[in-house]
Amino acid sequence: MTITDVGDRTAVTGHELRDRAFRLRQRMMAMAADKGEGYIAQGLGIADLLAVAYFRQLRFDPAWPDWPERDRFVLSTGHYSIAMYAVLAELGVLSEEDIATYGLNGSDLPMSTFDETPGVEITGGSLGHGLGQGVGMALGLRLDGSPARVMVELSDGELQEGSTWEAAMSAGSFALANLTAVVDCNGIQADGPMVLAMEPVADKWRAFGWAVEEVDGNDIDQLCRAFDALDAHPDRPKVLIARTTPGCGIPTLMARERAHFVRVAEGEWASLIEELEAARG
């Protein structure tokens, strides 16, 4: 499979994307199962966004992850690694054997992303590192006249890092039209619900000169429409604010209050995976 020639994006149907998102969730659950704990809630929450990003928006050749003309996807929240690995496995960049080692001692797929992994652009565990590097990438690609674009994933908690706003300010000033940020607003951070009042998130980005769309991040159709709407701004950086639900796809996890670092009891994984299958309908 290659998706280097996306061509007419609208040819990718919502049904196909929902299918991809479901498979990403399946893969994440298979990786997390029996490890007892992890960032599965965030991964499940961002699955739809990743499905749309990788299977509709980005130009990327799974057979050549370092293709110089590729669109860059910068995962700034390194602890979302489980979602990233699921995508890379779905693309065929990582093998089934690779992702079976997720989080194990000696594995090349650590709980936090490192850029040695094929398809991973930056080392993302220290929050607030992604957008600034995305700005640098976008500047360099624009300098080269490259058609490649840069998409940087951030989380709402990460917006509390000052470096994020340094980067946002500079992207607006540089009018980086080849840069898109996607903010996973899932309403949780390590200490629980958002510990700082972050709203209005959209207005903050607008004030820094970005084109803004705000959608339900677990609605594939809304996500597609939002990316298309952002394309109408060829003169500035763009941000998609995706309101997501941690644990999306598995009702028991969606109901968890302590969703940042989910602990799942031994034997509970099988029933959660059954829930995922059942909720697909």
Place this chain on the structure above:
Amino acid sequence: MADVLNRAGGMGEVAEVAGPYEIAPFGNELVALGRENPDIVGLSADMSKYSDIVPFMKEFPERYFNAGVAEQNAVMMAAGLAKVGKIAFCATYAAFLSRRALDFIAIACAHSKANVKIVAGSPGLVNPYGATHQSLEDLVVMRSVPDLTVIDPCDAVELRHVVRAAAATPGTFYIRNLRGKVPVVFDEQDFTFEIGKARLLRDGTDVAVLSTGFMTERALKAADAARAADVSAAVLHIPTIKPLDEAAVLDVAARVGRVIVIENGLRSGGLGSAVTELVHDTGLDTPITRIGLHDRFHPCAAQWYNEREFGLDQDAITGAVITGVWSGR
């Protein structure tokens, strides 16, 4: 006092250049490199003038990126540019880079072995603006970062060679910058620079002076003065703090009665500590005198004034080389 402070040293410029000098060796060398290689890009954080990168900015405005007063973002941008194939020279003050932007130098750059060259101005006591602008600990901090090459050049000639070598060598570098009128100590005609190599500039049998940065000029003068006092002093110039040329250090340390380490930075944790650790761990019992800055914030004052106050001026260094006792405090 204010008048003296403004004239001596100014905005991070090495004060008191009595002999030959070059203007803006870093910026001019970067221009030369930029003409040869379109992948060279420059960055600063509102310190273009005070980093000497203005010549590059003027010649290649499209390849020059000013992050504004935002050192973290300057380093992130440099890392991002490197990750799409550029060789990114990011120049601002050492104090702001080593304290404020450390996480980004360590993780976004060094961990990725990104082709970023951090060019750190006003190192050590150079800046007259006191604790906020003086970079006492940058060598200590940067020496602790894995996969980072750390270089403190002596003069304009060496700085130009270091910039050229860094551009030609993949990976992240931390280079101490010298701006404005930069002294010429070495002779371009027979000069060589190799990353990770120290150079024995004088041989001697009584004492070995191991120095880095512009302190090497003082080490050479001290060695010459020592000879007149019948003290045979070797001078080993160590521009690359990391990786340290261990063989060269041990070779000279084993042949003398005392080692004296001189640096424009903290006595503890920098080159002096690196040499002491190495010599001790190897089992040599050569006594070591470490000359550098003490664990305190230093006043707002001209470079020469602070150096005289704290024992880093020529007289204090010459005295230490001849007697083995340092008068610094």
